[in-house]
Amino acid sequence: xxxxxxxxxxxxxxxxxxxxxxxxxxxxxxxxxxxxxxxxxxxxxxxxxxxxxxxxxxxxxxxxxxxxxxxxxxxxxxxxxxxxxxxxxxxxxxxxxxxxxxxxxxxxxxxxxxxxxxxxxxxxxxxxxxxxxxxxxxxxxxxxxxxxxxxxxxxxxxxxxxxxxxxxxxxxxxxxxxxxxxxxxxxxxxxxxxxxxxxxxxxxxxxxxxxxxxxx
Amino acid sequence: xxxxxxxxxxxxxxxxxxxxxxxxxxxxxxxxxxxxxxxxxxxxxxxxxxxxxxxxxxxxxxxxxxxxxxxxxxxxxxxxxxxxxxxxxxxxxxxxxxxxxxxxxxxxxxxxxxxxxxxxxxxxxxxxxxxxxxxxxxxxxxxxxxxxxxxxxxxxxxxxxxxxxxxxxxxxxxxxxxxxxxxxxxxxxxxxxxxxxxxxxxxxxxxxxxxxxxxxxxxxxxxxxxxxxxxxxxxxxxxxxxx
Amino acid sequence: xxxxxxxxxxxxxxxxxxxxxxxxxxxxxxxxxxxxxxxxxxxxxxxxxxxxxxxxxxxxxxxxxxxxxxxxxxxxxxxxxxxxxxxxxxxxxxxxxxxxxxxxxxxxxxxxxxxxxxxxxxxxxxxxxxxxxxxxxxxxxxxxxxxxxxxxxxxxxxxxxxxxxxxxxxxxxxxxxxxxxxxxxxxxxxxxxxxxxxxxxxxxxxxxxxxxxxxxxxxx
Numbered sequence: 001x002x003x004x005x006x007x008x009x010x011x012x013x014x015x016x017x018x019x020x021x022x023x024x025x026x027x028x029x030x031x032x033x034x035x036x037x038x039x040x041x042x043x044x045x046x047x048x049x050x051x052x053x054x055x056x057x058x059x060x061x062x063x064x065x066x067x068x069x070x071x072x073x074x075x076x077x078x079x080x081x082x083x084x085x086x087x088x089x090x091x092x093x094x095x096x097x098x099x100x101x102x103x104x105x106x107x108x109x110x111x112x113x114x115x116x117x118x119x120x121x122x123x124x125x126x127x128x129x130x131x132x133x134x135x136x137x138x139x140x141x142x143x144x145x146x147x148x149x150x151x152x153x154x155x156x157x158x159x160x161x162x163x164x165x166x167x168x169x170x171x172x173x174x175x176x177x178x179x180x181x182x183x184x185x186x187x188x189x190x191x192x193x194x195x196x197x198x199x200x201x202x203x204x205x206x207x208x209x210x211x212x213x214x215x216x
Numbered sequence: 217x218x219x220x221x222x223x224x225x226x227x228x229x230x231x232x233x234x235x236x237x238x239x240x241x242x243x244x245x246x247x248x249x250x251x252x253x254x255x256x257x258x259x260x261x262x263x264x265x266x267x268x269x270x271x272x273x274x275x276x277x278x279x280x281x282x283x284x285x286x287x288x289x290x291x292x293x294x295x296x297x298x299x300x301x302x303x304x305x306x307x308x309x310x311x312x313x314x315x316x317x318x319x320x321x322x323x324x325x326x327x328x329x330x331x332x333x334x335x336x337x338x339x340x341x342x343x344x345x346x347x348x349x350x351x352x353x354x355x356x357x358x359x360x361x362x363x364x365x366x367x368x369x370x371x372x373x374x375x376x377x378x379x380x381x382x383x384x385x386x387x388x389x390x391x392x393x394x395x396x397x398x399x400x401x402x403x404x405x406x407x408x409x410x411x412x413x414x415x416x417x418x419x420x421x422x423x424x425x426x427x428x429x430x431x432x433x434x435x436x437x438x439x440x441x442x443x444x445x446x447x448x449x450x451x452x453x454x455x456x457x458x459x
Numbered sequence: 460x461x462x463x464x465x466x467x468x469x470x471x472x473x474x475x476x477x478x479x480x481x482x483x484x485x486x487x488x489x490x491x492x493x494x495x496x497x498x499x500x501x502x503x504x505x506x507x508x509x510x511x512x513x514x515x516x517x518x519x520x521x522x523x524x525x526x527x528x529x530x531x532x533x534x535x536x537x538x539x540x541x542x543x544x545x546x547x548x549x550x551x552x553x554x555x556x557x558x559x560x561x562x563x564x565x566x567x568x569x570x571x572x573x574x575x576x577x578x579x580x581x582x583x584x585x586x587x588x589x590x591x592x593x594x595x596x597x598x599x600x601x602x603x604x605x606x607x608x609x610x611x612x613x614x615x616x617x618x619x620x621x622x623x624x625x626x627x628x629x630x631x632x633x634x635x636x637x638x639x640x641x642x643x644x645x646x647x648x649x650x651x652x653x654x655x656x657x658x659x660x661x662x663x664x665x666x667x668x669x670x671x672x673x674x675x676x677x678x679x
Binding site: 266268290291292294295297298299301303305306307308309318319322323351367368371 | 578579581582583584585586587588589592596597600601604678
């Protein structure tokens with residue numbers, strides 16, 4: 001059934017954007033928790049823990065996000081679970097974002113000079129106390145610009161959830177295309193909405209980065 | 217006609233005036249030492265001569281060619297005006313030989329074998345023949361600066377500009393670089409050098425130019441000017457540098 | 460829940476996987492070359508060009524970097540035919556991937572160009588080198604060396620991202636996985652296997668890039 005592309009379709013697309021944002025939020029939360037763990041593993045004093053973190057990053061950054069989505073969505077159903085697109089997407093994106101956020105945050109932790117740890121230790125602070133009072137507060141400032149930058153990647157990559165039928169902006173675009181046969185206009189609108197979400201964040205990330213450079 | 221002529225040169229960065237009406241003539245074979253406090257405009261003056269700094273007023277000519285004329289082919293002009301910088305500015309990814317032969321090869325189309333000989337010849341002049349295949353980061357500061365001089369010499373310039381070329385060097389390395397300059401002076405090279413080495417200026421330069429607040433405050437024969445400053449500013453400057 | 464893993468049926472279809480692997484490799488390599496060329500030319504224009512060149516390049520880079528690859532792909536494959544431009548899936552994939560990687564490469568290489576100190580450029584100019592000669596002999600090499608790690612990781616990410624071309628039914632590795640899945644119903648095995656294949660590819664590319672660095676940039 002073909003019908004004309006109308007203003008209401010644009011509103012539907014905009015409405016579907018909330019699921020893009022919801023998935024981004026879930027992925028950021030899940031990925032943040034995983035990422036925190038990975039970052040701590042990667043700076044751990046015990047080598048096997050560092051290796052564990054490194055292998056995780058190597059594997060996740062070496063496989064397509066699409067593969068994780070398919071493994072969780074199609075693959076797990078074989079074991080008798082019915083996996084909803086929500087669960088599959090939440091799991092895949094947490095795994096994926098965890099690796100990248102973990103690497104970003106590890107970089108920030110390691111950017112703090114060794115002497116800062118030593119200064120903390122000389123004052124009698126324990127390892128977790130050094131992290132908590134000296135390293136993390138400094139690393140946090142460094143971490144914000146690249147983290148915001150990664151958020152842009154995340155928003156864009158939620159579009160891949162469309163392939164497992166997760167209804168968000170891109171999937172809504174596919175559905176609208178199927179009924180209106182106006183792919184060019186529809187995908188242009190979809191792209192414009194993504195741009196409207198991502199561009200401001202890109203700018204913020206860049207400005208924060210610049211301010212950081214000036215401050216140092 | 218002098219080799220280099222600066223007439224009423226004005227240079228501004230925004231509202232800040234760096235050169236405020238500077239006139240100076242340099243004859244062939246002459247060695248001019250330019251001294252003065254940092255910020256007095258002496259490096260800027262030097263950089264106007266090969267057109268690295270666009271100027272807002274006055275004229276700079278080199279061998280009759282107006283440097284600040286937009287129609288002047290600066291590339292051609294710069295083949296005759298060598299410059300050596302405070303921070304060496306060797307190309308880190310090229311060996312000593314390649315650093316030296318790059319411009320002769322791509323600008324003057326000197327064939328590779330000849331270029332290598334040229335590199336050997338200029339390196340002998342600065343006493344670094346054995347370093348021809350080294351890379352800049354394998355050399356000491358003094359050696360890097362001598363390679364930079366050799367790189368300039370390879371273009372067979374008519375005049376050489378030296379912009380505080382010993383300021384970034386450890387004190388024990390200054391001598392080897394100044395020795396190279398002395399030899400070039402003996403060969404009759406026309407040189408303009410911005411320097412803090414007052415003793416060297418007295419010994420090698422024909423003329424000393426003292427820059428202050430963007431003007432040539434005082435100039436004259438090197439020995440006399442440095443021995444008997446006519447202005448309190450030069451006197452203050454000299455006593456600050458010499459002690 | 461009992462499930463016995465059976466890779467046999469999946470392995471039996473290895474010829475499919477191999478075909479897919481070949482297209483994935485082709486797409487990756489050709490796109491990397493295109494990305495590098497676009498990146499170099501675009502970055503040079505972005506940094507040294509006049510405003511009428513800089514502006515459009517900036518718009519290109521920002522547009523691509525702030526929209527998803529899959530939407531760019533759909534726009535080119537499904538959208539452009541209505542504007543009279545029709546490509547087969549492989550061509551559309553190649554165009555979309557190149558445009559995408561080009562934008563990222565420009566941004567990366569631009570940072571490298573801007574990191575080269577002014578004094579290096581002045582030294583080249585003072586020796587009588589033209590602008591183009593300074594770019595070619597003085598700037599490009601150190602800039603690429605500086606940005607090589609970032610560029611190499613971007614290229615590996617691109618290789619992984621080629622998997623989305625399966626969604627316009629280009630017959631790449633990932634697409635072949637879906638075909639095998641629909642024949643064998645061994646979903647889990649198929650996607651695990653394909654994930655492993657991508658992981659192997661990613662590691663091989665990283666190794667190759669590391670080797671290339673030694674070959675090109677490291678001396679002595």
